[in-house]
Amino acid sequence: MRSWPWLRIGLLAGLVIAIGFAVAFREDIDPAVLEAWIAGFGINAPLVFVAVYALASVLFLPGMVMTLAGGALFGPVWGTLINLLGATLGATAAFLVARYLGADWVSRRLGGRLKELVAGVEAEGWRFVAFVRLVPLFPYNLLNYALGLTRIRLLAYAIATFVFMAPGAFAYTYLGYAGRQAIAGGEAAIQTGLIALALLAAVAFIPRLVKRLRVPATWLTAQELAGEWAGDSAPVVVDVRSAQEFTGELGHIDGALNLPLDQLAGRFHELPTDRPLVLVCHTDRRSRTAAKLLHARGLRDLHILRQGMTAWRASEAVR
Numbered sequence: 001m002r003s004w005p006w007l008r009i010g011l012l013a014g015l016v017i018a019i020g021f022a023v024a025f026r027e028d029i030d031p032a033v034l035e036a037w038i039a040g041f042g043i044n045a046p047l048v049f050v051a052v053y054a055l056a057s058v059l060f061l062p063g064m065v066m067t068l069a070g071g072a073l074f075g076p077v078w079g080t081l082i083n084l085l086g087a088t089l090g091a092t093a094a095f096l097v098a099r100y101l102g103a104d105w106v107s108r109r110l111g112g113r114l115k116e117l118v119a120g121v122e123a124e125g126w127r128f129v130a131f132v133r134l135v136p137l138f139p140y141n142l143l144n145y146a147l148g149l150t151r152i153r154l155l156a157y158a159i160a161t162f163v164f165m166a167p168g169a170f171a172y173t174y175l176g177y178a179g180r181q182a183i184a185g186g187e188a189a190i191q192t193g194l195i196a197l198a199l200l201a202a203v204a205f206i207p208r209l210v211k212r213l214r215v216p217a218t219w220l221t222a223q224e225l226a227g228e229w230a231g232d233s234a235p236v237v238v239d240v241r242s243a244q245e246f247t248g249e250l251g252h253i254d255g256a257l258n259l260p261l262d263q264l265a266g267r268f269h270e271l272p273t274d275r276p277l278v279l280v281c282h283t284d285r286r287s288r289t290a291a292k293l294l295h296a297r298g299l300r301d302l303h304i305l306r307q308g309m310t311a312w313r314a315s316e317a318v319r
Contacts, residue, residue, distance in 0.1 A: 012101050015058075022059035029061070035069050046074065050086040057090025058097065060141045067169060071176025079173040080166070087169065088162040091144040095157055098148025118150055123218055126156035133164035217279065217291035217302035222315035225278060225305055235276035235303065240264060240290045245282065250309040253280065261286045268297055276301040281308045 034052075041048045053066045070083040121128050129152065132143060147157060225237075237256040239246055246258045259267050261281075271277065277299065279287040287304045294302055305312065 008101050011097075015097065015101075019060050022056075022061055026061050029065060031065055031069055034065070035073055038069070039073060046078075046082050049073065049082055050089060053083065053086025054090035054093055057087060057141060057144065058094050063087060063090075063140055064172065067172045068176035068179065071173035071178075072180040076170070076174045076177045079177060080170045083169050083173050084162055084166060087140075087165060088158060091140070091161050092154070092158050094141070094144035095148035095154070098145040099154075103149050103151075121147075122151050125152055126160040127219075128152070129157050129160035130164040133161055134167070217288075217295070217304045219306045220278060220303050221306055222311045225312070226315065235278045236272055237278045237280055237305075238271065238290070239280045239309075240286050241281050241309075250282070250313055252309070253312060256280065261290055264290055264293055268294075271299070273299065276303060278303045278305055280305045280312070283308045283310055 038045050038049050038052065049066075049070060053063070053070070056066055057063060066086065067083050070086070071079040073079065074082050124131075129147065132138060138146070225235075237253050239252050239256045239258045240261040241252075241258070242260050243258060246252050246256075252258065257270070259270065271294070277294065279290050279294075279302065281287045281290075284304055284306060287308065291302050291304060
Protein backbone atom coordinates (compact mmCIF):
# COMPACT_ATOMS: atom_id res chain seq x y z
CA MET A 1 0.00 0.00 0.00
CA ARG A 2 2.90 2.36 0.75
CA SER A 3 4.14 2.02 -2.84
CA TRP A 4 1.28 4.03 -4.31
CA PRO A 5 2.42 7.46 -3.05
CA TRP A 6 5.93 6.78 -4.29
CA LEU A 7 4.59 5.60 -7.64
CA ARG A 8 2.65 8.83 -8.03
CA ILE A 9 5.64 10.90 -7.01
CA GLY A 10 7.77 9.05 -9.55
CA LEU A 11 5.23 9.57 -12.31
CA LEU A 12 4.91 13.25 -11.41
CA ALA A 13 8.69 13.69 -11.45
CA GLY A 14 8.92 11.96 -14.83
CA LEU A 15 6.14 14.13 -16.24
CA VAL A 16 7.76 17.34 -14.99
CA ILE A 17 11.10 16.36 -16.51
CA ALA A 18 9.46 15.48 -19.84
CA ILE A 19 7.53 18.77 -19.90
CA GLY A 20 10.66 20.73 -19.02
CA PHE A 21 12.63 19.02 -21.77
CA ALA A 22 9.85 19.59 -24.34
CA VAL A 23 9.41 23.25 -23.42
CA ALA A 24 13.16 23.88 -23.50
CA PHE A 25 13.44 22.62 -27.07
CA ARG A 26 10.06 23.66 -28.49
CA GLU A 27 11.57 26.60 -30.34
CA ASP A 28 13.58 24.09 -32.36
CA ILE A 29 10.46 22.46 -33.80
CA ASP A 30 10.33 23.11 -37.53
CA PRO A 31 6.73 22.85 -38.84
CA ALA A 32 7.95 22.00 -42.34
CA VAL A 33 10.11 19.13 -41.03
CA LEU A 34 7.21 17.93 -38.86
CA GLU A 35 4.83 17.92 -41.83
CA ALA A 36 7.31 16.05 -44.03
CA TRP A 37 7.98 13.47 -41.32
CA ILE A 38 4.29 12.77 -40.72
CA ALA A 39 3.48 12.71 -44.44
CA GLY A 40 6.12 9.99 -44.81
CA PHE A 41 3.87 7.53 -42.97
CA GLY A 42 1.50 7.47 -45.93
CA ILE A 43 -1.88 5.95 -45.16
CA ASN A 44 -1.00 5.85 -41.45
CA ALA A 45 -0.19 9.57 -41.33
CA PRO A 46 -3.52 10.59 -39.69
CA LEU A 47 -3.04 8.10 -36.85
CA VAL A 48 0.55 9.21 -36.29
CA PHE A 49 -0.54 12.85 -36.36
CA VAL A 50 -3.29 12.28 -33.77
CA ALA A 51 -0.80 10.53 -31.47
CA VAL A 52 1.79 13.31 -31.87
CA TYR A 53 -0.84 16.01 -31.28
CA ALA A 54 -2.02 14.24 -28.10
CA LEU A 55 1.54 13.90 -26.81
CA ALA A 56 2.23 17.56 -27.62
CA SER A 57 -0.82 18.58 -25.56
CA VAL A 58 0.38 16.59 -22.55
CA LEU A 59 3.90 18.06 -22.80
CA PHE A 60 2.79 21.71 -23.13
CA LEU A 61 3.96 22.02 -26.73
CA PRO A 62 2.15 24.68 -28.80
CA GLY A 63 -1.08 23.29 -30.21
CA MET A 64 -1.24 26.04 -32.82
CA VAL A 65 1.71 24.55 -34.70
CA MET A 66 -0.02 21.16 -34.76
CA THR A 67 -3.34 22.61 -35.88
CA LEU A 68 -1.78 24.54 -38.76
CA ALA A 69 0.17 21.45 -39.77
CA GLY A 70 -3.03 19.40 -39.73
CA GLY A 71 -4.67 21.83 -42.12
CA ALA A 72 -1.69 21.79 -44.46
CA LEU A 73 -1.47 17.99 -44.45
CA PHE A 74 -5.10 16.90 -44.54
CA GLY A 75 -7.11 19.85 -45.84
CA PRO A 76 -9.82 21.91 -44.12
CA VAL A 77 -12.43 19.17 -43.54
CA TRP A 78 -10.44 16.05 -42.68
CA GLY A 79 -7.79 18.25 -41.08
CA THR A 80 -10.36 19.72 -38.68
CA LEU A 81 -11.59 16.29 -37.65
CA ILE A 82 -8.06 14.93 -37.20
CA ASN A 83 -6.98 18.03 -35.27
CA LEU A 84 -10.02 17.75 -33.00
CA LEU A 85 -9.33 14.08 -32.33
CA GLY A 86 -5.70 14.79 -31.44
CA ALA A 87 -6.53 17.82 -29.28
CA THR A 88 -9.35 16.03 -27.46
CA LEU A 89 -7.25 12.92 -26.87
CA GLY A 90 -4.40 15.04 -25.51
CA ALA A 91 -6.74 17.13 -23.35
CA THR A 92 -8.32 13.96 -21.95
CA ALA A 93 -4.93 12.39 -21.24
CA ALA A 94 -3.76 15.48 -19.34
CA PHE A 95 -7.09 15.56 -17.48
CA LEU A 96 -6.66 11.94 -16.38
CA VAL A 97 -3.03 12.44 -15.39
CA ALA A 98 -3.95 15.39 -13.18
CA ARG A 99 -6.89 13.51 -11.67
CA TYR A 100 -4.75 10.48 -10.84
CA LEU A 101 -1.74 12.38 -9.55
CA GLY A 102 -3.26 15.31 -7.69
CA ALA A 103 -7.07 15.50 -7.45
CA ASP A 104 -7.31 13.84 -4.02
CA TRP A 105 -4.42 15.86 -2.62
CA VAL A 106 -5.90 19.14 -3.87
CA SER A 107 -9.44 18.38 -2.65
CA ARG A 108 -8.15 17.77 0.89
CA ARG A 109 -6.34 21.11 1.00
CA LEU A 110 -8.86 23.42 -0.63
CA GLY A 111 -10.46 26.03 1.57
CA GLY A 112 -12.09 29.43 1.62
CA ARG A 113 -12.79 31.21 -1.64
CA LEU A 114 -10.76 28.74 -3.69
CA LYS A 115 -12.95 25.88 -2.47
CA GLU A 116 -16.06 27.86 -3.42
CA LEU A 117 -14.58 28.58 -6.84
CA VAL A 118 -13.88 24.92 -7.53
CA ALA A 119 -17.34 23.97 -6.27
CA GLY A 120 -18.85 26.47 -8.70
CA VAL A 121 -16.84 25.01 -11.58
CA GLU A 122 -17.95 21.50 -10.64
CA ALA A 123 -21.59 22.59 -10.42
CA GLU A 124 -21.41 24.05 -13.93
CA GLY A 125 -19.79 20.85 -15.21
CA TRP A 126 -19.78 20.54 -18.99
CA ARG A 127 -21.15 24.08 -19.33
CA PHE A 128 -17.95 25.47 -17.78
CA VAL A 129 -15.85 23.32 -20.10
CA ALA A 130 -17.88 24.58 -23.08
CA PHE A 131 -17.40 28.18 -21.98
CA VAL A 132 -13.62 28.00 -21.55
CA ARG A 133 -13.21 26.14 -24.84
CA LEU A 134 -15.16 28.80 -26.73
CA VAL A 135 -13.65 31.69 -24.75
CA PRO A 136 -9.95 30.88 -24.30
CA LEU A 137 -9.38 32.70 -21.00
CA PHE A 138 -6.65 30.28 -19.95
CA PRO A 139 -3.90 28.49 -21.90
CA TYR A 140 -5.21 25.26 -23.42
CA ASN A 141 -2.47 23.00 -22.01
CA LEU A 142 -2.68 24.39 -18.48
CA LEU A 143 -6.49 24.25 -18.49
CA ASN A 144 -6.46 20.53 -19.31
CA TYR A 145 -4.53 19.77 -16.13
CA ALA A 146 -6.45 22.25 -13.99
CA LEU A 147 -9.83 20.74 -14.90
CA GLY A 148 -8.50 17.29 -14.02
CA LEU A 149 -8.18 18.49 -10.41
CA THR A 150 -11.96 19.02 -10.23
CA ARG A 151 -14.75 16.44 -10.08
CA ILE A 152 -16.14 17.22 -13.52
CA ARG A 153 -17.19 13.94 -15.14
CA LEU A 154 -14.71 12.58 -17.69
CA LEU A 155 -17.26 11.86 -20.43
CA ALA A 156 -18.86 15.30 -20.14
CA TYR A 157 -15.40 16.90 -20.23
CA ALA A 158 -14.30 14.97 -23.33
CA ILE A 159 -17.50 15.58 -25.30
CA ALA A 160 -17.65 19.29 -24.43
CA THR A 161 -13.98 19.67 -25.36
CA PHE A 162 -14.47 18.04 -28.75
CA VAL A 163 -17.68 19.91 -29.63
CA PHE A 164 -16.81 23.39 -28.41
CA MET A 165 -13.25 23.48 -29.69
CA ALA A 166 -14.63 22.79 -33.18
CA PRO A 167 -15.16 26.44 -34.30
CA GLY A 168 -11.61 27.48 -33.45
CA ALA A 169 -10.17 24.23 -34.78
CA PHE A 170 -11.87 24.71 -38.14
CA ALA A 171 -10.69 28.31 -38.46
CA TYR A 172 -7.04 27.55 -37.70
CA THR A 173 -7.06 24.34 -39.70
CA TYR A 174 -8.31 26.31 -42.68
CA LEU A 175 -5.55 28.85 -42.08
CA GLY A 176 -2.98 26.05 -42.31
CA TYR A 177 -4.63 24.84 -45.50
CA ALA A 178 -4.61 28.40 -46.89
CA GLY A 179 -0.90 28.69 -46.15
CA ARG A 180 -0.21 25.53 -48.12
CA GLN A 181 -2.34 26.86 -51.00
CA ALA A 182 -0.51 30.17 -50.95
CA ILE A 183 2.85 28.41 -51.21
CA ALA A 184 1.56 26.32 -54.10
CA GLY A 185 0.22 29.44 -55.85
CA GLY A 186 -2.66 29.43 -58.31
CA GLU A 187 -5.76 31.54 -58.79
CA ALA A 188 -7.57 30.01 -55.81
CA ALA A 189 -4.86 31.00 -53.32
CA ILE A 190 -6.16 34.54 -52.76
CA GLN A 191 -9.74 33.37 -52.33
CA THR A 192 -8.65 30.67 -49.89
CA GLY A 193 -6.67 33.24 -47.89
CA LEU A 194 -9.64 35.61 -47.69
CA ILE A 195 -11.87 32.80 -46.44
CA ALA A 196 -9.28 31.96 -43.78
CA LEU A 197 -9.20 35.58 -42.60
CA ALA A 198 -13.01 35.68 -42.46
CA LEU A 199 -13.07 32.52 -40.34
CA LEU A 200 -10.48 33.98 -37.95
CA ALA A 201 -12.57 37.14 -37.59
CA ALA A 202 -15.64 35.01 -36.82
CA VAL A 203 -13.75 33.04 -34.17
CA ALA A 204 -12.50 36.29 -32.61
CA PHE A 205 -16.14 37.39 -32.27
CA ILE A 206 -17.23 34.17 -30.50
CA PRO A 207 -16.01 35.21 -26.99
CA ARG A 208 -18.10 38.38 -27.13
CA LEU A 209 -21.14 36.43 -28.29
CA VAL A 210 -20.72 33.79 -25.59
CA LYS A 211 -20.39 36.41 -22.86
CA ARG A 212 -23.62 38.02 -24.05
CA LEU A 213 -25.47 34.69 -24.05
CA ARG A 214 -24.00 33.31 -20.84
CA VAL A 215 -26.40 33.36 -17.90
CA PRO A 216 -24.79 35.16 -14.90
CA ALA A 217 -26.13 32.63 -12.39
CA THR A 218 -25.38 29.16 -11.08
CA TRP A 219 -27.79 26.30 -11.52
CA LEU A 220 -29.45 24.38 -8.69
CA THR A 221 -31.28 21.10 -8.81
CA ALA A 222 -34.47 20.68 -6.81
CA GLN A 223 -32.60 18.46 -4.36
CA GLU A 224 -29.90 21.08 -3.88
CA LEU A 225 -32.47 23.80 -3.30
CA ALA A 226 -34.26 21.65 -0.72
CA GLY A 227 -30.95 21.29 1.10
CA GLU A 228 -30.25 25.02 0.95
CA TRP A 229 -33.78 25.79 2.12
CA ALA A 230 -33.23 23.62 5.19
CA GLY A 231 -29.96 25.34 6.06
CA ASP A 232 -29.27 28.17 8.48
CA SER A 233 -28.97 30.86 5.78
CA ALA A 234 -31.82 30.03 3.46
CA PRO A 235 -31.87 31.81 0.08
CA VAL A 236 -34.78 33.91 -1.08
CA VAL A 237 -36.82 32.12 -3.74
CA VAL A 238 -38.08 34.55 -6.37
CA ASP A 239 -40.85 33.13 -8.55
CA VAL A 240 -40.94 35.11 -11.82
CA ARG A 241 -44.13 33.56 -13.17
CA SER A 242 -47.42 35.43 -13.42
CA ALA A 243 -49.73 35.65 -10.40
CA GLN A 244 -52.10 33.18 -12.09
CA GLU A 245 -49.31 30.62 -12.54
CA PHE A 246 -48.07 31.25 -9.01
CA THR A 247 -51.39 30.04 -7.60
CA GLY A 248 -52.17 27.65 -10.47
CA GLU A 249 -51.80 23.93 -11.03
CA LEU A 250 -48.10 23.64 -10.15
CA GLY A 251 -48.47 25.96 -7.19
CA HIS A 252 -45.36 27.52 -5.71
CA ILE A 253 -42.59 26.92 -3.22
CA ASP A 254 -43.61 27.85 0.30
CA GLY A 255 -42.17 31.23 1.25
CA ALA A 256 -41.39 32.21 -2.35
CA LEU A 257 -41.65 35.85 -3.39
CA ASN A 258 -43.77 36.30 -6.52
CA LEU A 259 -42.29 38.96 -8.81
CA PRO A 260 -43.50 38.37 -12.39
CA LEU A 261 -40.81 38.89 -14.99
CA ASP A 262 -42.68 41.78 -16.65
CA GLN A 263 -42.83 43.58 -13.27
CA LEU A 264 -39.34 42.76 -12.06
CA ALA A 265 -37.66 46.00 -13.14
CA GLY A 266 -40.26 48.13 -11.35
CA ARG A 267 -40.18 46.06 -8.15
CA PHE A 268 -36.44 45.68 -7.87
CA HIS A 269 -36.54 47.48 -4.50
CA GLU A 270 -38.47 44.54 -2.98
CA LEU A 271 -35.51 42.19 -3.38
CA PRO A 272 -33.02 41.70 -0.53
CA THR A 273 -29.43 42.43 -1.49
CA ASP A 274 -27.74 40.56 1.38
CA ARG A 275 -29.02 37.03 0.66
CA PRO A 276 -28.74 34.61 -2.26
CA LEU A 277 -31.62 34.70 -4.74
CA VAL A 278 -33.01 31.57 -6.39
CA LEU A 279 -35.05 32.31 -9.51
CA VAL A 280 -37.93 30.01 -10.38
CA CYS A 281 -40.39 29.78 -13.26
CA HIS A 282 -42.28 26.96 -15.01
CA THR A 283 -39.07 25.55 -16.54
CA ASP A 284 -36.15 28.01 -16.65
CA ARG A 285 -36.52 30.28 -19.70
CA ARG A 286 -37.90 33.27 -17.80
CA SER A 287 -35.49 32.62 -14.94
CA ARG A 288 -32.56 33.03 -17.34
CA THR A 289 -33.92 36.38 -18.52
CA ALA A 290 -34.51 37.48 -14.94
CA ALA A 291 -30.94 36.54 -13.99
CA LYS A 292 -29.52 38.74 -16.75
CA LEU A 293 -31.76 41.63 -15.69
CA LEU A 294 -30.81 41.37 -12.02
CA HIS A 295 -27.13 40.95 -12.82
CA ALA A 296 -27.28 44.18 -14.83
CA ARG A 297 -28.70 45.88 -11.73
CA GLY A 298 -25.70 44.79 -9.66
CA LEU A 299 -26.90 41.58 -8.00
CA ARG A 300 -24.33 38.79 -8.10
CA ASP A 301 -25.42 35.93 -5.81
CA LEU A 302 -27.95 34.54 -8.27
CA HIS A 303 -29.12 30.97 -8.79
CA ILE A 304 -31.65 29.29 -11.06
CA LEU A 305 -33.75 26.27 -10.19
CA ARG A 306 -33.17 23.96 -13.14
CA GLN A 307 -36.46 23.06 -14.82
CA GLY A 308 -38.27 25.23 -12.29
CA MET A 309 -41.51 24.16 -10.67
CA THR A 310 -41.73 21.15 -12.96
CA ALA A 311 -38.60 19.70 -11.34
CA TRP A 312 -39.64 20.86 -7.85
CA ARG A 313 -42.95 19.00 -7.98
CA ALA A 314 -41.27 15.90 -9.41
CA SER A 315 -38.71 15.95 -6.61
CA GLU A 316 -41.45 16.26 -3.97
CA ALA A 317 -42.84 12.96 -5.16
CA VAL A 318 -39.62 11.17 -4.25
CA ARG A 319 -38.71 13.09 -1.10
